Amino acid sequence: MRWTPMAAAGAPPEPLVQVRGLKQYFPLGSTWVDRLLGRGSRWVHAVDGVDLDIHHRETLGLVGESGCGKSTLARTILRLYEPTAGSIKFAGRELTTLSQMEMRQMRREMQMIFQDPFASLNPRRTVEQIVGLPLLIQGVPRADIRRRVAELLEKVGLSPSHIDRYPHQFSGGQRQRIGIARALAVNPRFVVADEPVSALDVSIQAQILRLLQDLQAEMGLAYLFISHDLAVISYVSDRIAVMYLGRIVELAPAETLFAEPLHPYTRALISAVPRVGSRGQVRERILLSGSPPTPIDPPKGCRFYSRCFLKEKNETCRLVAPDLKEVTPGHRVACHAVAGTL
Amino acid sequence: MLQPVLDVRDLATYFFTERGVVRAVDGVSFRLYPGETLGVVGESGCGKSMTALSIMGLVPRPGRIVAGEIRLMGEDLVGKPDRELRRLRGSRMAMIFQDPLTTLNPVLRVGQQVTESIRIHYGDGTWSGGSRRWSWLADPLGLRRRRIAWERAVEMLDKVGIPAPSERMRAYPHEMSGGMRQRIMIAIALSCSPALLLADEPTTALDVTIQAQILDLMRRLQEEMGTSILLITHDFGVVSELCDRVMVMYAGKVVETGPLDAILNTPRHPYTQGLLASIPRLGDRSYRLKPIEGTVPELHALPPGCSYCTRCPVADEYCAAVAPQLKEISPHHHVACHKVAAAPAMAGEGVPS
Incomplete structure (x- = not known):
């Protein structure tokens, strides 16, 4: 039996996280040459108008190639970056206008797991200090922290006797478990997992994916799960958002996305995944030419225009950016050709 | 009986560290036949990269090959002086690595890096394109050698699908994307038409769509040039796209080896x-x-x-x-x-x- 958090909870209509029109631009320093030529400063459009809902107890998978803005989007949702424009609501509360103090209170509800289990743990702190830090910040009395940390270690499958060890005494998979314990220390409702298994070996990767699923069922977590690996994403996600150059190009329930991908980029992405046992098998294989354009002052129209292989593509695609339109219930696509707006 | 391009027997590469002897490669034997692709699969630390480095004669200290034979087209490489190995590297065997950003020299133009191995092997009898022995009497300033190397490099860049190859020869690695850089690496590796290509996680650092392009390119070039490939990867997907046979390694040893279909459909070792x-x-x-x-x-x-x-x-x-x-x-x-x-x-x- 597959575990289904949505079915178990009967998701309430109000989403836990509601993102609307979110933009995150980073300025590129303008040089004297730019000023001489009268050019304004240039911007990296890392996230460029994203609408997204994440429901209670749901896993939303976010997939895309490097540089497409998926990590920036996640960090902006947690307000680790100040958004350039747009709104982020968490349990109905607008985050973009909160003060730093109020935001700190909110972070009790929203935590993050990072990709690199080597770089994300302070090598000079013990496990107790690392996992206990969020508790300390949230004002848990020192006397209780050690007991809580021991419980957390047990929960993520580590021995509580390792509480006084340092990160270098653990393997990559165990370190990732420490990172997970730290994220869960404050009992969050929403966890952003940014490529949590990318740095791990296949057998360890499966252990961590299982752990994340078990914890979700146990604690009722909602995940924003970021990965470049479509197989991993398809395994953990209830719904999947495909991102390309700062925009979401397709959003659908996991099964639907793989059964009927609609956006040309999604189709190419799925067909590009090397599959176990696929040799000699006939299947649609789309080889995209080139690589994505730079997010510095990106093209005006459809971001995928330069690599799009659809016969229908025309001037509309080049000039007008397509909106994310619902084509069947729950399945949204940003493509003129698919939505019939050419 | 077809003669194998590469015949490795009981290869053992140990590292002599302060904490003890690490048996990185411990009695590995396999053969690679002309035009064949053998996939080496395993998790980090299983010895798959060290097997490739042992073949190239590039085992870093404090490691060394302690036993075994590595026969490349019948010639045993173990214990060969570095001078002779250098003659074979690039011309008979070549290697591509995981990260094209760190393997290309950032301060040299692409052209210089692609022509290097052709310039070195031109006329030393190992590269068929320069089969006539080069002598400084016929070509006192080495201009002919340079010209041929340049032409061959442009041809190679074209072959690996780099647009406007003669212009790109003057570019620096940082001006190119990850996929382009990996194409350059492949061009360098195949420039002297080696019999053996060692590819160590060649697509791991790349995005899925770029990975598909590179796998496609490797398949095409292999058909065209008949190179034997030893493909090291942790990804069974990549293996099933490219390999004829698979060898699964664990803790320095081969635990299972066989035809691709057998390994994928009827794996017998509990680890596989x-x-x-x-x-x-x-x-x-x-x-x-x-x-x-x-x-x-x-x-x-x-x-x-x-x-x-x-x-x-x-x-x-x-x-x-x-x-x-x-x-x-x-x-x-x-x-x-x-x-x-x-x-x-x-x-x-x-x-x-």
């Missing part, structure tokens, strides 16, 4: 079975992953018997005490496991001769 069960299947959520418990043991403190016995679901005391040998269980399918050797061959499989 565990690895395959750990991989999420694309678009299929109707099952739960079955991870392998525990972690790879420390290589300097391996158990005396089977190195997988600490994680194996079917291991017993005998496994922990006696190391299993590779046994042929069906044609060309070898497994190193006491439990498998004892079991009868599955129905439909050929009887080992």
Whole structure:
């Protein structure tokens, strides 16, 4: 039996996280040459108008190639970056206008797991200090922290006797478990997992994916799960958002996305995944030419225009950016050709 | 009988560290035939990269090859002086690495890096394109050599699908994307038409769509040039796209080897079975992953018997005490496991001769 958090909870209509029109631009320093030529400063459009809902107890998978803005989007949702424009609501509360103090209170509800289990743990702190830090910040009395940390270690499958060890005494998979314990220390409702298994070996990767699923069922977590690996994403996600150059190009329930991908980029992405046992098998294989354009002052129209292989593509695609339109219930696509707006 | 391009026998590469002897490669034997692709699969630390570096003669200190033979087209490479190895590197065997950003020199133009191995091997008798021996009397300033190297490099860049190759020869690596850089690496590796290409995780650092392009390119070039490829990867997907045969390694040893279909469809070693069960299947959520418990043991403190016995679901005391040998269980399918050797061959499989 597959575990289904949505079915178990009967998701309430109000989403836990509601993102609307979110933009995150980073300025590129303008040089004297730019000023001489009268050019304004240039911007990296890392996230460029994203609408997204994440429901209670749901896993939303976010997939895309490097540089497409998926990590920036996640960090902006947690307000680790100040958004350039747009709104982020968490349990109905607008985050973009909160003060730093109020935001700190909110972070009790929203935590993050990072990709690199080597770089994300302070090598000079013990496990107790690392996992206990969020508790300390949230004002848990020192006397209780050690007991809580021991419980957390047990929960993520580590021995509580390792509480006084340092990160270098653990393997990559165990370190990732420490990172997970730290994220869960404050009992969050929403966890952003940014490529949590990318740095791990296949057998360890499966252990961590299982752990994340078990914890979700146990604690009722909602995940924003970021990965470049479509197989991993398809395994953990209830719904999947495909991102390309700062925009979401397709959003659908996991099964639907793989059964009927609609956006040309999604189709190419799925067909590009090397599959176990696929040799000699006939299947649609789309080889995209080139690589994505730079997010510095990106093209005006459809971001995928330069690599799009659809016969229908025309001037509309080049000039007008397509909106994310619902084509069947729950399945949204940003493509003129698919939505019939050419 | 077809002569193998590469014949490795009982290769052992050990590292002599302060904490003890690390047996990175411990008695590995395999053959690679002309035009064939052999995939080497395993997790980090299983010795797959060290096997490739041993073949190239590039084992870093404090490691060294302590035993075995590496025959490249009949010539034993173990113990050869570096001077002679250098003659073979680039011309008879070449290697591409995982990260094209760190393997290309950032301060040299692409052209200089692609022409280097052609310039070196031009006229030394190892590259067929420069078969006429170069002598400084006929070409006192080396201009002819330079010109031929340049032309060959442009031809190679064109072959690996770099647009406007003669212009790109003047570019620096940082001006190119990751996929382009990996194409450059492939152009460098294949510029002298080597018989053997060692590819160490060539697509791991690349995005999926770029990875598909590079795999496609490697397949095409292999058909065209007939190079034998030793492909090192942790990704069974990449293996199934490219390889004819697969060799699964664990803790420095080969645990299972066989034709691609046999390894993917009827894996017999518990480790291979565990690895395959750990991989999420694309678009299929109707099952739960079955991870392998525990972690790879420390290589300097391996158990005396089977190195997988600490994680194996079917291991017993005998496994922990006696190391299993590779046994042929069906044609060309070898497994190193006491439990498998004892079991009868599955129905439909050929009887080992």
